Amino acid sequence: MARHKTIAALLTGLMLCTGFLLSSPAATADGLTDPGLAPYVTALKGKKVVFLPVAMGFDLAEGWTSGVRQMVKANGGSFAIRDPNWSTTAEAQALTELISEKPDLIIVHNPDVQSLARLNEKAEKAGIYVIQVNMRSSFSTDAYVGANWQKVGEAEANALVRKCGAGTSGKVAIVQGVLTAATSVYQIGPILKVFSQHPEIKVVSNQAADWDASKAKALTTTVLQQNPDLCGLISFWDGMAVGSSAAIREAGKTGKVYVVTNGGGEQMACDNLESGNFDEYVSFDVPRQASDMNDAIKMLFQSKEPAGSVKFSLYTPNKILTKADLKPGSCWSMKNLPKS
Numbered sequence: 001m002a003r004h005k006t007i008a009a010l011l012t013g014l015m016l017c018t019g020f021l022l023s024s025p026a027a028t029a030d031g032l033t034d035p036g037l038a039p040y041v042t043a044l045k046g047k048k049v050v051f052l053p054v055a056m057g058f059d060l061a062e063g064w065t066s067g068v069r070q071m072v073k074a075n076g077g078s079f080a081i082r083d084p085n086w087s088t089t090a091e092a093q094a095l096t097e098l099i100s101e102k103p104d105l106i107i108v109h110n111p112d113v114q115s116l117a118r119l120n121e122k123a124e125k126a127g128i129y130v131i132q133v134n135m136r137s138s139f140s141t142d143a144y145v146g147a148n149w150q151k152v153g154e155a156e157a158n159a160l161v162r163k164c165g166a167g168t169s170g171k172v173a174i175v176q177g178v179l180t181a182a183t184s185v186y187q188i189g190p191i192l193k194v195f196s197q198h199p200e201i202k203v204v205s206n207q208a209a210d211w212d213a214s215k216a217k218a219l220t221t222t223v224l225q226q227n228p229d230l231c232g233l234i235s236f237w238d239g240m241a242v243g244s245s246a247a248i249r250e251a252g253k254t255g256k257v258y259v260v261t262n263g264g265g266e267q268m269a270c271d272n273l274e275s276g277n278f279d280e281y282v283s284f285d286v287p288r289q290a291s292d293m294n295d296a297i298k299m300l301f302q303s304k305e306p307a308g309s310v311k312f313s314l315y316t317p318n319k320i321l322t323k324a325d326l327k328p329g330s331c332w333s334m335k336n337l338p339k340s
Contacts, residue, residue: 043301045076048103052094054111054135056083058239059266059334060286061109064133066337067290068107072297077104088115095119098128105129105297110137112180124308129300131293134284135182140311143296147262147284148315149186155318156187156234156260157194159280163258164231165200172232173205173223175216175244183236184208191234204230213243220247230257238263238272238281245277264289265319270331273323283319287332292316 049072053061069079082098084090088111098106099122106128110116117137123130124141134146160172174191176184188206195201205223209216216235224230224247233248235241241261248257258279263269265283272278292314303310321330 039302043298044072047077047301049077049105050080050098050103051107052082053109055086060264062334062337063264063286064290067287068293071294092116099123099126102126102128107131107133109133110135112178113138113182113185127307129307131296142300142307142311144313145289145292145296146316149183150190151318152262152282153187153190154194155282155320157191159260160232161198161201168231169229170200170202171204171227171230172201173230175219175235176208177211177236179208187236209240211237211240213240216240216243217247220244224251232258235261238269265331267331267333270326273321273326281321283321284316285319289316
């Protein structure tokens with residue numbers, strides 16, 4: 001008898017619960033409405049996003065542009081580009097003009113750590129979100145998306161420690177970009193720190209080629225003339241490393257001087273690994289960075305927090321590539337990017 005009362009009580013409870021659920025406005029036969037969807041869908045509607053690179057026409061800028069433009073337009077925003085064409089003065093002028101125009105968000109590719117620092121701060125104070133990509137200024141804005149240059153430098157240095165240790169001359173050369181660029185100032189320290197722990201490594205040249213492949217070629221030619229037994233070379237960007245590789249090839253040293261460089265992982269990197277012009281490559285993966293920028297944009301607009309009130313960084317994991325690692329999809333191709 002007690003057992004029957006217990007079962008009856010359970011059934012009554014289930015009926016009451018069922019009646020409550022059926023009468024609740026949150027649970028209907030038509031399903032539920034995701035409360036987070038509307039804020040996500042509407043966050044970018046009518047918003048103006050502007051990209052200010054150091055220049056257009058090369059793999060990093062084109063890859064970032066393609067990925068971000070598609071997302072912004074697909075979500076009802078507008079996307080524009082201001083191209084200073086490698087002129088720091090023109091880039092500063094463009095940023096000054098943008099501050100007065102007041103777009104909702106600016107993506108800035110800084111030429112160095114100082115030139116745009118105050119303007120980045122001024123943009124935030126004007127209520128404009130600012131995302132810095134790959135090369136940050138000395139002023140930290142709402143978000144940084146890009147390479148972890150410390151990890152890039154450590155990976156490059158460790159590659160030469162493995163290749164230029166006992167049984168070799170131990171001589172290595174470093175070709176930096178612009179000395180005041182974040183790529184250089186945050187990368188060189190970790191490289192020299194690793195080398196300081198390996199006295200067998202001797203840095204015979206540490207010079208800047210200002211992102212110019214021709215300068216890198218001339219510099220490397222001189223280093224090889226002075227050090228015909230050079231064991232390895234680090235170049236701070238693949239677009240510049242092709243110049244150093246050309247000098248090494250012309251000197252008949254391909255395969256004898258271990259070339260390590262970094263970049264966005266475009267097809268030219270895989271082609272140069274395949275041909276032996278590069279020996280090891282640290283990719284910071286431009287498509288991944290574009291995706292991270294899109295996430296940062298969405299988060300900032302959904303947060304509705306004032307510009308400058310929340311600051312965060314999204315560092316790209318490195319992909320280390322050698323010829324042995326190559327397979328379909330190891331690199332992306334500019335020629336496959338959507339045109340608009």
